[in-house]
Amino acid sequence: MTTTAEPLAHRVFPMLPLPRVVSPDEWRTERLRLLAREKELTRARDVLNEERRALPAVLVRKDYAFETATGPARLIDLFEGRRQLIVYHFMFHRETGEGCSGCSHLADNVPHLAHLNARDTTLVFVSRAPLAEIEPFKRRMGWLVPWHSSWGSDFNYDFHVTLDESVAPLEYNYRTGPALEASGLPPHFAGELHGVSVFLRDGDRVLHTYSTYARGPEPMLATYAWLDITPFGRGEGWDGMPNLGIPLRHHDRYDA
């Protein structure tokens, strides 16, 4: 017997429950009910954005050293002359020589940088791994965003994306102690976690304005925004969505 391997994305999922079929008028009635709730969420998002802009900022006093494709750099150099810097704390696994698949998913969602740059904003990735280990993976994945190394500096520990209790008490997503353990992190966890930190430049001063972790960076993931409006959703099997059985992989590994 021969079988033809079907591309993963074309697999049929016969067991998926389909939405019920209704008339256009019935659909419209239900859609309008949801629309009212969607507008609530849009307004809630606007309020959050306002509050985020109203956050105070903390002066960065430490002179962090980074290794970049163009040589050694300080935090202020990463702005490339712009006013705002968004750092995505990219988890790099030295043992496999690869970035984490979730962070790689985010990297696959990075937009054409012209629009961010035009808003005086530079986006970079920073990983706690030597640059020589990062660059082959970056080339393999075809990403263009600047990706710097914080290897040897306190940067990742200070912004709570590398945890190691021999360096600092464990903290992630603003949680410590029992609250951190309750979040599902194994006791004595040591290693990389993901996050986003935002900095503002005022002359030669650098201010830290914001950091977010765990599900906080999700609004950057256009993939999820597209999937969230579909009947199967993210296909991850939680919250009533079907489980498509396809965990996140590196983009060149789905057909493996």
Add this chain to the structure above:
Amino acid sequence: MTSIAVELPSVATREEWLAARLELLRKEKEATRLRDALSAERRRLPMVKVETDYRFQTSTGEKRLVDLFEGRRQLVIHHFMWIDRVDEGCPGCSMLVDTVGNLAHLNAANTTLAFVSRAPIRKLEAFRARMGWSIPIVSSAGTDFNYDFEVTLDPSRGAMRYNFRDVSDVGGMMASYTGDLPGVSVFLRDDDDVYHTYSAYARGTEPESNIFGFLDFTPLGRQDGRDVMPWARLHDRYDA
């Protein structure tokens, strides 16, 4: 680059900042839960069978709606606006195309993303070449597609409705507007049958444009005052 005069955040101690950040975090988590709840409600929406046999023009010939799925079960169509006055794609929609990265993850979730525009395929292809996009834009020229899904207003082509409202009820500029407006529509395929599950318009399409997702984390935000995206330009026009 337009430099915007801004008030800098007040400089605080780490403890003061942390207190404010924790308060915001609590509200952010509420919003995440609300987003999840709405996504779950969206998945429970019923759907409507698409009975019209739309014929689209593509760079590889004529295609039906079911063909645009490329074999997958779900199809998300962004209705790409064409601006007749300048005869090019809308800057906001173009910015959205610029957010399209590697589609492997979306495709692995059995979902195809497509852009559909009312402009003729010849113009769409020239514009796509200029912008350097690999994702195709499909032409719905000559079909009722844009009018049926209420993303093109033209009094000679039927009901004037946008974002589920009659434009005469909206009033203002909308009452006399003709042309394209932003929207997204989602379809599900069951063998050869196609069902319409969802459409969103206006700011309902914002979450997909992750430029906002990035800028919303920054102290200067979207930098658009009261208007939505007055600054958005085609990516080859920022230095003009």
